[in-house]
Amino acid sequence: MIETIDGFEIKKNEQSSRIVNIDITEGILNKLIFPFNKFDITALEYKPFTRFTLAKNLDDLTQNKLSKLINSILKDRAKGCFILKTNIQNKKIDKNFLVKLSTAITHLIGVPNHDSMSGKYYARFFIKHEDDSDSYLRKAYINMDLHTDGTYVNENTDWVLMTKIEEKNAKGGETALLHLDDLENLKELSDSPVSRQNFIWSSPKSKNVDYKVEHPVFTKDKNGNINISYIDQFPEPQNIEQGIFLQKLSDALEESDNKIITDLPTGSSVVINNHFWLHGRRPFKINENLSRELLRVRGSFNS
Numbered sequence: 001m002i003e004t005i006d007g008f009e010i011k012k013n014e015q016s017s018r019i020v021n022i023d024i025t026e027g028i029l030n031k032l033i034f035p036f037n038k039f040d041i042t043a044l045e046y047k048p049f050t051r052f053t054l055a056k057n058l059d060d061l062t063q064n065k066l067s068k069l070i071n072s073i074l075k076d077r078a079k080g081c082f083i084l085k086t087n088i089q090n091k092k093i094d095k096n097f098l099v100k101l102s103t104a105i106t107h108l109i110g111v112p113n114h115d116s117m118s119g120k121y122y123a124r125f126f127i128k129h130e131d132d133s134d135s136y137l138r139k140a141y142i143n144m145d146l147h148t149d150g151t152y153v154n155e156n157t158d159w160v161l162m163t164k165i166e167e168k169n170a171k172g173g174e175t176a177l178l179h180l181d182d183l184e185n186l187k188e189l190s191d192s193p194v195s196r197q198n199f200i201w202s203s204p205k206s207k208n209v210d211y212k213v214e215h216p217v218f219t220k221d222k223n224g225n226i227n228i229s230y231i232d233q234f235p236e237p238q239n240i241e242q243g244i245f246l247q248k249l250s251d252a253l254e255e256s257d258n259k260i261i262t263d264l265p266t267g268s269s270v271v272i273n274n275h276f277w278l279h280g281r282r283p284f285k286i287n288e289n290l291s292r293e294l295l296r297v298r299g300s301f302n303s
């Protein structure tokens with residue numbers, strides 16, 4: 001499936017044959033500077049069509065091969081994940097450039113959902129030494145358990161992009177990834193009748209979502225593959241059976257030997273199919289000056 005695209009280095013990830021590494025060379029980065037300068041971040045936020053212009057600028061540089069490649073990776077059940085790397089040493093690559101590049105990539109895949117936490121089509125946030133928020137997202141020293149995104153919203157969340165914008169004094173905090181088919185006892189868990197029951201999902205205040213949704217943990221797609229929609233913090237189990245099932249699932253995920261622990265370089269993006277890839281984060285080593293800035297975009301596929 002892996003083809004060649006001029007200006008990109010495309011190879012199998014060293015840790016997993018399910019992940020494709022896509023490295024953007026200097027040549028392409030330099031060619032993006034001019035078209036990307038046409039819009040500032042405010043324009044991208046206020047005028048949604050400009051986001052598609054950036055996407056087209058990027059795809060045109062690849063004879064439209066990039067959009068085909070990334071869509072085929074994300075929709076391939078055996079893969080479903082790619083890591084896009086830029087060279088952060090390139091002085092022209094600043095934070096705004098990374099926002100624009102992430103915008104271009106996501107608009108080659110589909111349409112972002114409104115991110116209620118930020119009120120925009122994307123969210124940027126810091127993880128620091130101190131935190132008084134109400135979810136695990138910004139708790140630097142606690143493991144963020146494997147989960148999928150969008151479990152408590154009404155919209156379809158087909159994919160997630162996470163870009164590491166900047167990092168200072170960070171040790172640990174590696175990204176954890178698990179492909180659902182690599183979960184050792186997936187069959188046992190997904191065969192359990194409770195896994196197909198509707199669970200109630202809510203979210204804490206900071207997420208700015210004021211409704212609850214109901215859906216099962218496991219569903220089957222049209223090809224009979226099992227999909228998962230799960231996060232540890234937000235389901236509201238209604239009885240012991242549901243509680244025990246969630247505990248069992250949580251233990252299975254965290255104890256899986258097939259988790260991929262990877263250090264994402266600054267300036268890189270990881271993009272996953274959110275129906276069968278789970279993601280999380282290892283705790284950071286304590287440092288008062290710790291700072292990591294992330295960008296996330298979540299959305300649905302182009303229909």
Ligand SMILES: [Fe+2]
Nearest residue numbers: 147148149279
């Ligand atoms: Fe997440």
